[in-house]
Amino acid sequence: MMRFLRMLIRTKKIPDEEGLKETSLARVLGAFDLTALGVGSTLGAGIYVVAGQVARQTAGPSVFVSFLVAALASVLAGLCYAEFAARVPKAGSAYVYSYVTVGELMAFIIGWNMILEYAIGTASVARAWSSYFDSLVDNKIQNFFKENMPMALTGLSTYPDFFSFGITLLLTALLAFGVRESAKFNNIFTAVNLLVVLYVVICGLFKVDTKNWSLDPADMPSGVEGGNGGFFPFGFSGMMSGAATCFYAFVGFDCVATTGEEAKNPQRNIPLAIIVSLIIISLAYCSLSAVLTLMCPYYLLDPNAPLPFVFDREGWGVAKYIISVGALCGLSTSLLGAMFPLPRILYAMATDNIIFKVLAQINDRFKTPLLATIITGIFSGLMAMMFNLKELVDMMSIGTLLAYTLVAVCVLILRYRTDDQQPGHTSEHQSSGDDHILFSSRDLFNSPSNTPTKLTQKIATSTISLLCLSITLFCCMIIFLSGELMDYRWWAILLAILPGLSIFVCLFIIYKQPQSTTTLSFKVPAVPLVPTLSVLINIYLMLKLSTSTWIRFGVWMVLGFCIYFGYGIHHTDHSKQHSDPPAPPTPLPTHSLDPSSDSDDSDNNFDICCDMKEKSALLRKKDKS
Numbered sequence: 001m002m003r004f005l006r007m008l009i010r011t012k013k014i015p016d017e018e019g020l021k022e023t024s025l026a027r028v029l030g031a032f033d034l035t036a037l038g039v040g041s042t043l044g045a046g047i048y049v050v051a052g053q054v055a056r057q058t059a060g061p062s063v064f065v066s067f068l069v070a071a072l073a074s075v076l077a078g079l080c081y082a083e084f085a086a087r088v089p090k091a092g093s094a095y096v097y098s099y100v101t102v103g104e105l106m107a108f109i110i111g112w113n114m115i116l117e118y119a120i121g122t123a124s125v126a127r128a129w130s131s132y133f134d135s136l137v138d139n140k141i142q143n144f145f146k147e148n149m150p151m152a153l154t155g156l157s158t159y160p161d162f163f164s165f166g167i168t169l170l171l172t173a174l175l176a177f178g179v180r181e182s183a184k185f186n187n188i189f190t191a192v193n194l195l196v197v198l199y200v201v202i203c204g205l206f207k208v209d210t211k212n213w214s215l216d217p218a219d220m221p222s223g224v225e226g227g228n229g230g231f232f233p234f235g236f237s238g239m240m241s242g243a244a245t246c247f248y249a250f251v252g253f254d255c256v257a258t259t260g261e262e263a264k265n266p267q268r269n270i271p272l273a274i275i276v277s278l279i280i281i282s283l284a285y286c287s288l289s290a291v292l293t294l295m296c297p298y299y300l301l302d303p304n305a306p307l308p309f310v311f312d313r314e315g316w317g318v319a320k321y322i323i324s325v326g327a328l329c330g331l332s333t334s335l336l337g338a339m340f341p342l343p344r345i346l347y348a349m350a351t352d353n354i355i356f357k358v359l360a361q362i363n364d365r366f367k368t369p370l371l372a373t374i375i376t377g378i379f380s381g382l383m384a385m386m387f388n389l390k391e392l393v394d395m396m397s398i399g400t401l402l403a404y405t406l407v408a409v410c411v412l413i414l415r416y417r418t419d420d421q422q423p424g425h426t427s428e429h430q431s432s433g434d435d436h437i438l439f440s441s442r443d444l445f446n447s448p449s450n451t452p453t454k455l456t457q458k459i460a461t462s463t464i465s466l467l468c469l470s471i472t473l474f475c476c477m478i479i480f481l482s483g484e485l486m487d488y489r490w491w492a493i494l495l496a497i498l499p500g501l502s503i504f505v506c507l508f509i510i511y512k513q514p515q516s517t518t519t520l521s522f523k524v525p526a527v528p529l530v531p532t533l534s535v536l537i538n539i540y541l542m543l544k545l546s547t548s549t550w551i552r553f554g555v556w557m558v559l560g561f562c563i564y565f566g567y568g569i570h571h572t573d574h575s576k577q578h579s580d581p582p583a584p585p586t587p588l589p590t591h592s593l594d595p596s597s598d599s600d601d602s603d604n605n606f607d608i609c610c611d612m613k614e615k616s617a618l619l620r621k622k623d624k625s
């Protein structure tokens with residue numbers, strides 16, 4: 001049993017400080033490129049489709065607040081991601097960082113949910129691309145399929161969207177054939193996207209009507225969703241459910257954290273780019289959602305293409321085409337921001353043998369993980385074809401929220417770990433202090449040392465586990481007992497108070513433990529409060545998602561654990577000390593559609609796929625030595 005448990009927490013070795021700086025990739029991405037990467041991979045369906053859908057169906061005008069809540073969750077997650085990236089500035093992702101720092105099972109869960117994030121992210125944006133394009137041709141595509149191939153299965157789309165399936169396969173082919181990537185392409189499309197968002201907000205301000213934020217129920221048509229009117233027509237609960245869906249709109253900035261081997265001065269530029277891009281994204285979403293719901297009553301919005309609709313309604317036909325250019329640019333960079341990391345995450349996990357090794361095969365001719373690319377492309381395409389956008393959005397949000405929660409937990413664990421167990425630690429110095437398992441209540445609040453010892457590490461790790469359990473119970477109480485709490489049922493209030501008190505006690509115990517003195521280019525401020533708030537808001541948002549989303553997520557996790565406990569745990573070989581984690585080539589947000597583009601232009605072009613082959617060769621050589 002102990003051997004089994006040790007297998008779950010075994011970590012991957014990383015090089016010493018010098019090794020962390022080695023890379024076969026070109027460090028050419030500055031803070032501006034990284035920020036454009038974060039914005040380009042994030043501003044897409046959230047702007048052009050999700051904002052209108054959430055306003056129409058879930059939150060009404062309070063979608064503005066839903067985006068603020070989602071922005072808070074994303075900023076907290078972004079800060080934790082930035083510290084994670086600063087700890088292991090190698091190309092990779094939260095999967096690599098957690099494998100190096102916390103252990104194999106946590107790494108598998110994070111990696112498995114990142115596969116879900118990128119696969120469903122691809123499917124959702126492809127679906128949004130399809131429905132947006134269809135809205136420009138008067139929905140002829142969906143009307144044809146609804147008429148000739150209707151689908152009436154619960155939880156599935158009302159028609160098979162072959163157009164989104166085709167878009168996904170087309171981009172999969174480009175990806176499989178080793179399309180090269182250029183930062184220029186992304187920067188141009190992102191600039192166009194941001195200019196269109198600015199155009200919508202500024203022009204829209206001339207057409208706002210504040211009455212749309214305080215609608216009188218008597219003036220609303222009968223039977224309309226959220227008939228209570230006002231700013232919260234679906235109530236506080238509806239606004240928070242909207243926040244869980246709006247969280248999807250902020251997903252994408254995390255790809256900045258995977259550029260550890262291509263960023264100039266990564267330990268400064270990556271955290272900076274994550275924070276700046278999140279500020280830009282939050283301003284875009286909040287201002288656009290405010291203008292959208294002020295220009296038009298929420299119940300009239302077109303859920304598939306809300307922005308052209310509201311300008312058409314004002315008689316501004318030309319705006320429809322300007323917005324469409326921005327939409328197709330934004331959806332394209334977002335789609336590619338989701339597609340490029342997908343085979344690379346699979347490649348990284350397969351190289352570690354944590355999933356089937358065959359997925360790590362690099363095609364000699366195209367120098368890409370061809371099989372992984374094709375499998376993930378077909379899976380994403382089928383998801384785009386069979387599910388409607390709302391289902392896909394919620395499915396991606398739940399997986400990403402869990403991944404971000406685990407990142408925040410990893411940051412907490414590492415902050416209170418002894419210095420000799422920090423990633424990249426090379427000195428022979430062993431931490432002092434007893435490593436006896438049991439500790440007294442006095443130990444909890446009075447640590448004699450001002451640096452972590454094995455005892456304080458054990459106290460912190462145990463308390464962090466109890467903290468996560470308390471947060472989960474507290475969120476369940478306030479969400480599922482909210483009716484009884486409003487009626488002031490004493491037993492409900494007591495049940496909600498106990499976990500809440502436990503959270504504060506755990507926080508205080510963790511706060512009293514000494515923190516690691518390892519220097520990092522970026523550290524999350526106000527630890528343990530900030531990571532704890534990130535865990536709290538992420539778990540709350542997860543629990544606000546629908547039952548059907550949880551069922552689908554449960555099926556996904558069961559499949560994942562079958563693969564890990566049936567294959568991965570028996571095949572990950574840790575006898576060999578990896579001198580360099582087989583980090584997957586960093587997924588740049590952009591790609592020139594011209595595969596013949598000059599890969600020698602080291603300023604902006606990379607043939608990332610070639611680096612996989614070089615990296616594999618490098619690893620084999622290092623293993624031999």
Ligand SMILES: NC(=[NH2+])NCCC[C@H](N)C(=O)O
Pocket residue numbers: 041042043044045046047117118121122125248249250251252253255331334337338
């Ligand atoms: N990296 C990803 N999974 N990208 C897809 C997320 C969707 C993106 N936030 C958008 O609004 O279009």
